[in-house]
Amino acid sequence: QVQLVESGGGLVQAGGSLRLSCAASGGTFSTYDHGWYRQAPGKQRELVATISQSGNTNYADSVKGRFTISRDNTKNTIYLQMNSLKPEDTAVYSCKASKFSHIEYWGQGTQVTVSS
Numbered sequence: 001q002v003q004l005v006e007s008g009g010g011l012v013q014a015g016g017s018l019r020l021s022c023a024a025s026g027g028t029f030s031t032y033d034h035g036w037y038r039q040a041p042g043k044q045r046e047l048v049a050t051i052s053q054s055g056n057t058n059y060a061d062s063v064k065g066r067f068t069i070s071r072d073n074t075k076n077t078i079y080l081q082m083n084s085l086k087p088e089d090t091a092v093y094s095c096k097a098s099k100f101s102h103i104e105y106w107g108q109g110t111q112v113t114v115s116s
Contacts, residue, residue: 002027002097002105009093009110012085016114020080022095022107029076032099036069036080038091038112048093049080063089085114 008020020036035050049069050058057069068081078095090113098104 002032004095004097004105004107006093006095006107006110009112011113011115014085014087014114014116016085017081017083018085018112020082020093020095020110020112022078022080024076024078024097027097027105029097030073032097034069034071034078035096035098036078036093037096038089038093039109040088040091043091045094051078053099082112085112087114087116090114 003025004022006020006022008018010018012018031053033050033052036048037045038048039045046060048060048063049067051069051071059067066084071078092109093112094109095107096104
């Protein structure tokens with residue numbers, strides 16, 4: 001069983017930056033792919049960025065060039081550096097650990113609010 005705990009959310013003005021962290025425990029961190037997802041009020045959850053076991057990354061078009069996902073296997077943690085934040089980035093951000101096609105774990109999420 002993998003436990004994921006997100007941190008780093010908060011209130012920031014448009015144009016500002018935040019770094020989210022997702023600390024994992026209970027599993028072999030390096031064997032999982034990881035991702036950040038977000039859900040805004042009244043909207044479906046959407047993919048923000050993913051990072052594979054080997055470090056390959058993928059981003060939603062809406063965050064390319066502004067967000068960076070990374071992982072530190074020595075700390076069992078993944079990060080999401082968010083720059084040039086926009087009000088439309090406001091959402092609850094959650095991390096996911098997954099492997100194979102049927103194993104996945106989710107964190108509780110952290111609120112990010114960007115004021116205009």
